[in-house]
Amino acid sequence: MTRSQTASTELGAESTVGAQRRSVAVLALATVLGGLGVGASLSAGALLIADVTGNPALSGFGSTMNAVGAAAAGIPLARLAARKGRRIALASGNLLAVGGAVLVIVAALVEAPVLLFAGLAVLGVAAAVQLQARFAATDLATPTRRARDLSLVVWSITVGAVIGPNLIGPGEALGSVLGLHALSGIFVFTIVAQLCAGLVVWFGLRPDPLLEARRIAARRAPSSFSAxxxxxxxxxxxxxxxxxxxxxxxxxxxxxxxxxxxxxxxxxxxxxxxxxxxxxxxxxxxxxxxxxxxxxxxxxxxxxxxxxxxxxxxxxxxxxxxxxxxxxxxxxxxxxxxxxxxxxxxxxxxxxxxxxxxxxxxxxxxxxxxxxxxxxxxxxxxxxxxxxxxxxxxxxxxxxxxxxxxxxxxxxxxxxxxxxxxxxxxx
Structure with a gap:
């Protein structure tokens, strides 16, 4: 290898390290923002179901519908990432979650339990986005740092999980001001949080880590591919x-x-x-x-x-x-x-x-x-x-x-x- 080739390789490695650091930072920030919405909505969902349906025994379906929505979204989001990259897949998931939160607010206004369950299921896409984000943190990571970078994004979920439930009180006040069902006010925070998370991913996740990893892999010798x-x-x-x-x-x-x-x-x-x-x-x-x-x-x-x-x-x-x-x-x-x-x-x-x-x-x-x-x-x-x-x-x-x-x-x-x-x- 010539001196110029060696210098080019070292520069490429430094560029990849920098891109990976930026990707992890962006993914962590987006996960914090999105997590605020997820933590808040999960806390209020059970209470809202009990109030809208008049049957507290159904309140457990809030977490169930969230899990169903997350499970249903996992493969489609992954396929979208495979075709278009992580940036489009994650931002699209955030946008879908916004739609779920809007459905929940409307369902509470018209007291429609079926629409409420559907909204909570669509909102489960937000959880699927968090899971996809942790995998996105591994795209440009070196094998020895892959688990560490993934874990940093997982750790960022802590912020939303801890702060989110404490937004129920402010959410009730906001719901009253906006003329909404008091318990659905917290989903306004969810809408804002998911929109912010989507914007962070859309503008910050450049270069797209998955597409960049593929470009790097294409430059490698076939014998070194993905061992x-x-x-x-x-x-x-x-x-x-x-x-x-x-x-x-x-x-x-x-x-x-x-x-x-x-x-x-x-x-x-x-x-x-x-x-x-x-x-x-x-x-x-x-x-x-x-x-x-x-x-x-x-x-x-x-x-x-x-x-x-x-x-x-x-x-x-x-x-x-x-x-x-x-x-x-x-x-x-x-x-x-x-x-x-x-x-x-x-x-x-x-x-x-x-x-x-x-x-x-x-x-x-x-x-x-x-x-x-x-x-x-x-x-x-x-x-x-x-x-x-x-x-x-x-x-x-x-x-x-x-x-x-x-x-x-x-x-x-x-x-x-x-x-x-x-x-x-x-x-």
Missing amino acids: PQAGAVSGSASASPGFRRSSQFLAVALVALGHAVMVGIMAMTPLHLTHHGGSIELVGITISIHIAGMYALSPLAGIAAGRFGAIPVVIAGFVVLGASALGTALGGASVPVVQTSLVLLGLGWCMVTVAGAALVTALTPEADRPARQGQADTTMNAAGALFGAASGVLFAAGGFPVLSTVAGALVIVGIAVSVRLGAIARR
């Missing part, structure tokens, strides 16, 4: 397509299993606490520290995955989820045990989700990544919705002990799949 390794798994680009696909589907299954365990136990925690005399304030505190466990330490999970490999971190995450299930099964009326278990539940979910998402990316050739990432998001949300719905039946059958036992069985499956995937990677 899945470096901090995630050991492997070879020469493996057969069937071999690679099976490992990708196993990685997707790991993320789905971890998410299902988290959603199932979390969904029944409020009922468990109130059945043992806990107050609404206690429920709020418990869920808040659980959310902190989910997101606050995500950069550490990303750093660990980059240093020790994704599969060991995923296995460790399932072990933490198992400890959480054991705590909820045996905790009974002990608030400290239940709260500790919920913190562990969030931490285990974080480890599995961050390392698992990095694993899906590392195992998938660059050309196929958007599609596989979309499948991972859809599968993850669908698994959460299914086990979340089943958790009510299991809880009714035997409380937390029965629910936690089934969750523990899913944890064992997750560890077995992780070990299997590790064996495949070593081969």
Whole structure:
């Protein structure tokens, strides 16, 4: 290689590093803004359903419809990203979420439950955008920094998750001023937040990380194209397509299993606490520290995955989820045990989700990544919705002990799949 070629390569590498830093910063900011809307709407959705329908028993459908919408949007957003790039896909998702918030406001005005459920489902696209954003952070990342950069975007969800629920009061005041249903006022904040997030992505995500990654890959020698390794798994680009696909589907299954365990136990925690005399304030505190466990330490999970490999971190995450299930099964009326278990539940979910998402990316050739990432998001949300719905039946059958036992069985499956995937990677 000549001196001029070497200089050109170094300049290109520096340019890529700079583009990646900008992409992560833009994605994190957009996720913070979008998260404000998501956190606010999830908090008010259940209350609004109970008020519009007159049936508090239906209030749980708010989170269910949100999960359904997120699951339905995962693959279409990924396909749009594959054709047009991350910028157009993410901004389009933000715009759809704005439409969902408008539907919710209109439904509350005319007291139309069906329209309200539809609006909450469309608003679920905002959650799908957050999931897609974490994958966008990996497009230009080096393999050893992939999990870390992904985790930084996941961490930025913390801001919206913490601040969002506190906007209910101001939202009610705004709704009254605008002549809206008081509980729908908070969705005005959601509209503004999603619009701002979309604008940040549209104007800030340049160059588009996915399209830029493809241009870089096109300049490489064919032999260096998308070898899945470096901090995630050991492997070879020469493996057969069937071999690679099976490992990708196993990685997707790991993320789905971890998410299902988290959603199932979390969904029944409020009922468990109130059945043992806990107050609404206690429920709020418990869920808040659980959310902190989910997101606050995500950069550490990303750093660990980059240093020790994704599969060991995923296995460790399932072990933490198992400890959480054991705590909820045996905790009974002990608030400290239940709260500790919920913190562990969030931490285990974080480890599995961050390392698992990095694993899906590392195992998938660059050309196929958007599609596989979309499948991972859809599968993850669908698994959460299914086990979340089943958790009510299991809880009714035997409380937390029965629910936690089934969750523990899913944890064992997750560890077995992780070990299997590790064996495949070593081969």
